[in-house]
Amino acid sequence: MTLGLAGYLANGLTSGLGSGAALAANVPVIRYPAPQSPLDTRSLDLLSLLEAALRRTEPEYGPVRLQPTDEVLTELRQFAELDADRGILHMTWATVSVERRTLAKTIPFDARHGLLGLRIALVDERRLPDIAKIRDLAALRRLTIGQGLAWPDVDVLRASGIKVQTVSGYENLFRMLMAGRFDLFPRGVGEVFDEYEARHAQMPRLAIDPHLLLVYPYPYQYYFAPSQSALAARVEKGLLAMKADGSFDAHLWRFHGAAVARARLQDRLALRLTNPNVSPEAERGLEATLAFWRKPPPSQKR
Structure with missing residues (x-):
């Protein structure tokens, strides 16, 4: 159902x-x-x-x-x-x-x-040229990522040396992204497109980054x-x-x-992050998770 x-x-x-x-x-x-x-x-x-x-x-x-x-x-x-x-x-x-x-x-x-650990960023479209130049974690560390207050993602990002701006209130994250308070708002593959479609009319500069895929257990x-x-x-x-x-x-x-399918996972630059809140076994299973979601869905298998 x-x-x-x-x-x-x-x-x-x-x-x-x-x-x-x-x-x-x-x-x-x-x-x-x-x-x-x-x-x-x-x-x-x-x-x-x-x-x-x-x-x-x-x-x-x-x-x-x-x-x-x-x-x-x-x-x-x-x-x-x-x-x-x-x-x-x-x-x-x-x-x-x-x-x-x-x-x-x-x-x-x-x-x-594991799908929520495959992250695509919502951005202000004016930042897309800068984000397209990122080739590694060192370059990503020069930008700031927005996250909800007390979200465990904050632990993941900071453990990788990434600057994080925390925000109280789910809807406030979209507003502050568009106000330039931070550069990227990474969302799960299963979230990002619905969130974009629901808000793009009111936030016409809201865009989905086509380049990066942040990956963590x-x-x-x-x-x-x-x-x-x-x-x-x-x-x-x-x-x-x-x-x-x-x-x-x-x-x-x-x-x-x-x-x-819309995310085109195979075409994105995958940057792997470590999650300090999970077991070593979960870290080891990350490649299998990524392989599961990169395979064709059952209806497309031949």
Whole structure:
């Protein structure tokens, strides 16, 4: 089931059979984070994958109702709420960090198969000639990259000696990029094109850099409040079943195949960065991740 933005912003959806209205009054509610703005579609794939995992395990565990939080929560607030376990938020999704593992329970399943660690930059089109001259990390270090406050990407970039300007507020990042506060705003391959299309009319100088590909291990996982250990086990069981029968890979290509093709990964200069928040095993798996996304999607194989 592929969810549209309208479904994501609605009052919730029910994982189960029969009437959603009838079920809603009788099944447990699982609260996930509301999007950061009306233009924020970054998590549609994660919500759809979660819903599929719950459907897969429904015969054993029963139905649940997924519902967004009543208020918008920053990532910092999300993990504070999970740690407090007050029922405002039951689960979220995020990349790994040492601190996050102490605040919430996670399951060791990369919901995006490393795609979020393949980064293409949004830029002011007036900077494109300068960015086209970059040939190595030394040249990249002369520029400044914009990132969200407390995003783990900041650790990755600074570990590689890259200057970072942190910004509070998702939409503010686009505004400050266009105001010249920093030079590049790297985005995941699965994010960048939707973000560009949603804002280009209001920001006509916004452009997608056609030259660089920043590459680093960046697993993306589901996190749960301490009281939701049974839910965590259920979601993991559903995800592993989807991985085993191929439906997880089908989900990846359904959501991200068009963006991967548009990104032309083979034609970009790949600059590899190290992620200090992941294990050496994750670092070693980076080449396999890049190879997975560089191969033709299943529909194009001969």
